[in-house]
Amino acid sequence: MKAHALFGLLVVAATAAAAAVAYNAGDGEPSSARTQTASSASASPRSAPAGAGSLAPSGAASMTDTAATTYRFVDKLIDSSDDNNHYAYAPSIVVENGVFHMFYCSFGNGGWDDVRYSTSPDGRRWSAPVVVLTTTDSVNERATCDPSVVKYQAPGDSQPYYYLFYSGNKLHTQTVMFVARATNVGGPYSKWTTDHTWVPNAPNPKIIIGPAVPKPDASGWYGAGQQSVVVRNGQLVSWYTDDTTCANAPCNRLFTSTTTNPTAWPAGTQIDVQGQRSVDVKYDPQLDKYVMFYIGNxxxxxxxxxxxxxxNGVNWDQPETLCDTACFPDWTHNPGVSGTVAGQLIDGRALVAYGAPYDLHPSYDNGDCAVSAHSPYCWGRWDLYGSVINPKGEVWNAIPWGWQWNAMSTNRDLALGDYDGDGKTDRAIVDRATSRWYVISSSGQTVVPWGWQWNQMDTAAPLALGDYDATARSIGPWPTRPTVPGTRSPAVASIRSPGAGTGTATVRNTTWRWATTMATARPIGRSSIASSPVGM
Structure with missing residues (x-):
């Protein structure tokens, strides 16, 4: 659990506020070390009254340079007040088969916190949350919070499982970590027990990582928790916080550990990121680097x-500020970042979700709700909000009304089609002067490399896209040429009409440059031929 969840609804507001001030003034990230990479003008207001969703940007960033970092505020994702769950924060988001699966910390029924679960087809619209993990040990566990979910097949297992790593709190020890697993991403989840078995609703869950130095209750120490896990090279790699390694006072330090056994972790190695209490780490396969996200202050x-x-996961580059204090919402905390079930970024993009005050209300005071004059805009009353990094569309792959593609010009043709086979039309253009293709797929898959060039294209040839091999896709493997190693090629019929009434068609699953008789004035796809290899 996060420190504010462990004590969040139990401590007085003054203590929480003082701790936040001390942290930010002490060992937080110095402002001089920040590198600004996104303009604050492109983001949301810092705070907003009820109904703040209407303030979300209506446009999308230009996709002319996918290497550039773009930031967009999305909207409220989970409304905690709707179902009287009080709070939502610390999410873990995995994307599988085009569906977003989000696990997050919320109000507990019996224990301090429960892990709730919601799904989304697009990163914006989310299903009604359901509880997937709850407290079953009132002494050694006391809470289920801070989920981190990956899919992994451990050595000796006959199949992969979805592993849900989470934080609890042991009496007179403070925060500790546990693990549960399931065969389906939505559960049911079974906890690892002290009997070395996996049991649903186990009364004896086993601690897998604990603090370096156990601390008594109400001591001001947090313990060890907030595990963030990825799969890489057949191993589980995790990062977590432990504030008990300093002798006289809590100190926020991060550690990393690697294992092939989800239930047994070696002692962690301290990393060089200081003063951060809640981070989420993913692996970026395009850059072959780990990437860490956190919220400063x-x-x-x-x-x-x-x-x-x-x-290497231990030594980290200088921090980049993706959205500065002028653009990021106030009072935010505990981010979770989307990735594959292995914890990998998808095309360098990320949906970043985080806890924030109800409705981003400007009167939120971070005080104890029992005495706050601003209740319910007070400590422990948080919704989940989201932003996106490098979106292909306003949210993830959505095409918002009035969306503008700045890369469009008179010498670039639309080449709309279903390139990824998900039944949805994908955005695509072709640059006639360079024969380069630019495709933004609705599923987020990179089915055609950005700027892929078809050197055989003729600038005078009309485009004739279609599903020529009955795969329900506008693209697919070519039996001959052209080919793109390791990927798929655009399925385009390039019809040349030299003027004598004959044409040649360049298509998949037909003879290369297959020829037929057709009128030069006849539109592509409207030949008078009754039957042909491509159904023209």
Whole structure:
């Protein structure tokens, strides 16, 4: 659990506020070390009254340079007040088969916290949350919070499982970590027990990682928790926080550990990121680096979104500020970042979800709700909000009304089609002067490399896209040429009409440059031929 969840609804507001001020003034990230990479003008207001969703940007960033970092505020994702769950934060988001699966920390029924679960087809619209993990041990566990979900097949297992790593709190020890697993991403989940078995609703879940130094209750120490896990090279790699390694006072330090056994972790190695209490780490296969996200000055009016990279998970590059204090919402905390079930970024993009005050209300005061004059805009009353990094569309792959593609010009043709086979039309253009293709798929898959060039294209040839091999896709493997190693090629029929009434068709699953008689004035796809290899 996060420190504010462990004590969040139990401590007085003054203590929480003082702790936040001390943290931000002490060992937080120095402002001089920040590198600004996104303009604050492109993001949302810092705070907003009820109905703040209407303030979300209506446009999308230009896709002319996919290497550039773009940031967009999305909207409220989970409304905690709707179902009287009080709070939502610390999400873990995995994307599988085009569906977003989000696990997050919320109000507990019996224990301090429960893990709830919601799904989305697009990163914006989310299903009604359901509880997937709840507290079953009132002494050694006491809570289920801070989920991190990956899919992994451990050595000796006959199949992969979805592993849900989570934080609890042991009496007179403070925060500790546990693990549960399931054969389906939505559960049911079975906990690893002290009997070394997997049991649903187990009364004896086993601690897999604990603090370096156990601390008594109400001592001000947090313990060890907030595990973030990825799969790489057949191993589980995790990062977590432990504030018990300093002798006289809590100190926020991060550690990393690697294992092939989800239930047994070696002692962690301290990394060189200091002063951060809640991070989420993914692996970026395009850059062959780990990428860390966190919120600087969390639980403060000067919150900002940060990213860092690392080759080895221990030594990290200087922080980049993706959205500064002028653009990121106030009082935000505990981010979770979308990725594959192995914890990999998808095409360098990320949906970043985080806890924030109800409706981003400007009167939120971070105080104890039992005495706050601003209730319910007070401590422990949080919704889940989201932003996107490098979106292909306003949210993830959505095509918003009035969306503008700045790369369009008179010498670039639309080449709309279903390139990824998900039944949805994908955005695509072809540059006639260079024969380069630019495709934004609705599923997020890179089915055609950005700027792929078909050198055989004729600038005078009309485009004739279609599903020529009955795969329900506008693209597919070519039996002959042209080919793109390791990927798929655009399925385009390039019809040349030299003027004598004959044409040649360049198509898949037909003879290369297959020829037929057709009128030069007849539109593509409207030949008078009754039957042909491509159904013209």
């Amino acid at each position: 969390e639980h403060d009016q000067t919150s900002y979104l940060v990213r860092r990279y690392s080759q």
